[in-house]
Amino acid sequence: MAATTKDIARICNVSRTTVTRALYNQGRISEKTRQEVLRVARELGYQPDLLARSLVKGKSMTVGIALCDLKNMFFSNVIDAMEPVARERGYVLNITLHDNDKELEREIIKHLLGYKIDGMVIHPSVCSEEEYEFLKNLDFPVLVVGGAPLGDLPFVGNDEYEAAKRATEQMIRREYDILYFVFPDFDDPKKEFAGHQERYRGFAEVAKASGKRYEVLGNGNYIEKALGVIREAEQDGKRVAFLCSGDFYAARIMMAAYQEHLTAGIDYGLMGFDNDELMKILPVRLWTVENHKEEIGKRAISELIDLIERKKDRGEKVNIPFELVRGNSL
Amino acid sequence: MAATTKDIARICNVSRTTVTRALYNQGRISEKTRQEVLRVARELGYQPDLLARSLVKGKSMTVGIALCDLKNMFFSNVIDAMEPVARERGYVLNITLHDNDKELEREIIKHLLGYKIDGMVIHPSVCSEEEYEFLKNLDFPVLVVGGAPLGDLPFVGNDEYEAAKRATEQMIRREYDILYFVFPDFDDPKKEFAGHQERYRGFAEVAKASGKRYEVLGNGNYIEKALGVIREAEQDGKRVAFLCSGDFYAARIMMAAYQEHLTAGIDYGLMGFDNDELMKILPVRLWTVENHKEEIGKRAISELIDLIERKKDRGEKVNIPFELVRGNSL
């Protein structure tokens, strides 16, 4: 059984108040009793009951996290970065996954509410007015992470729209004739989406303005299709480039093409997103976009805690700067 | 402000006890008052304060998770699988990371203790008698996940030793002359280790018994070294194979060799571990070991909750079956 202040008080022959005072060295207390209390506390391995404290303080030192899933490296990296910062500031992370299911998300948040979380980091399942209203009306700070901002809720992530624009401009600079945007799950509502949509917007805008032909490779069979596109372009004497909304897709295209002796950066252009470490294995260095996931995680959690602790009274939208990473694939 | 049973009681003109009875439909209560209470509760959007409940019940419906980090796909996949099961059973996950730092791990666990977690899933930073004693003496169930079992603590993971043996046997069946075990972080104490060590044990045992030459590629520069080894073996008319403690290492070797026109499965043998989905991009299908991370996650959390709820009174060691995945790289 864990020791309580009551136990310490009894042993030291003082009141529980005195114990508290000794433990947190506040108020007037004689050095002697303080030392004694501290000694006994240590001896019993006293650990304050944070739940009891939360109850009386009305603050749980807990942050809820609600994301779609952790299969995605992006979010696991973000959480990995958030945890040390949260701990440093005395908070613990309650992690829940909604799998992009709107109903489930509501349920989860209700559950977190029960735990009296002080704030929440969320990657919303949907981007709707209704969702915004719902989150807005929760009675603690809510911060949106990754994907796209939602209304005027505080946000930390990349400006995916801008990133895609820059990426597309880069492709155009290399004078490709046809531009493709690759996102195989374009039609899958279960997939994390907001960010990809933003990317598509940026891509489409720049591509359109350039007057070049541009299209989407948006369903499952993108690899075969990409190969077909490359060959066709070759026959027509055109140059084609792919902007993939995720390095993995780019990698698959690169490798499939490679085996047909079509080399990225020579026979076609290729660019990814996310700067996945695993892409080190590729035969041609991939042009990609570094999003600084660790920065996003750290910043997101500290912004949220600032809001919780009212070091800031209004949340803002923070775009963590992205970077185009040079490769040889364009 | 969140509504409490007190509020509901006042509005309904009943006692708080009656409110509880209505909400959880227990004890004798008239249908009429029950409906009325339920109605008001719904109206106020009543959510029970789980912290208060925990305090009185002595049970927080919270499970602590203590892992090294989430950069590793293994653990993020494990957590991803744990979360839905935990939620289903009414538990929430408090996630903390110890970065394989023993001191930090202690600190973190103390912190979790304060939150009165009902149990803990841990991947210990070290495998020592001392660590075992420490975990054993915590006054709630502790389950070890992944890596290697620790003493008689309940465990869910793979039998990495056995897996490595099977993998090595497979290599031997293909009649390689020299066997390498590749784990670049062999000497880095900061790296997750227990599992890799088990793998090495299994590898060494089988390799030794075979009478073949076997070695470790254990520091940073493994790619260059591997290439050297392949070329050298070629000159000596020997066949060499690598068992990599992680698909990523295997992938890097495969790709580096590929560019020198050395093909896995032809010029040398290669086998990985973990069946990383990303390895789909490789030009030669990698022989690897599927560890069923989702199974591990699901099983780990439900074992732990069983222990918490005393559906089982003694934890056991559960080895989730692994599987050799055929490829063309041997």
Next chain:
DNA sequence: GTGAAAGCGCTAACAA
């Protein structure tokens, strides 16, 4: 069927 009272472990206001 319903309610009163006690108590989980802690903190905070007020006394002494």
Next chain:
DNA sequence: TTGTTAGCGCTTTCAC
């Protein structure tokens, strides 16, 4: 410098 009291929101026991 120390102690008493009340109360956070909930559940539980016992009495009516």
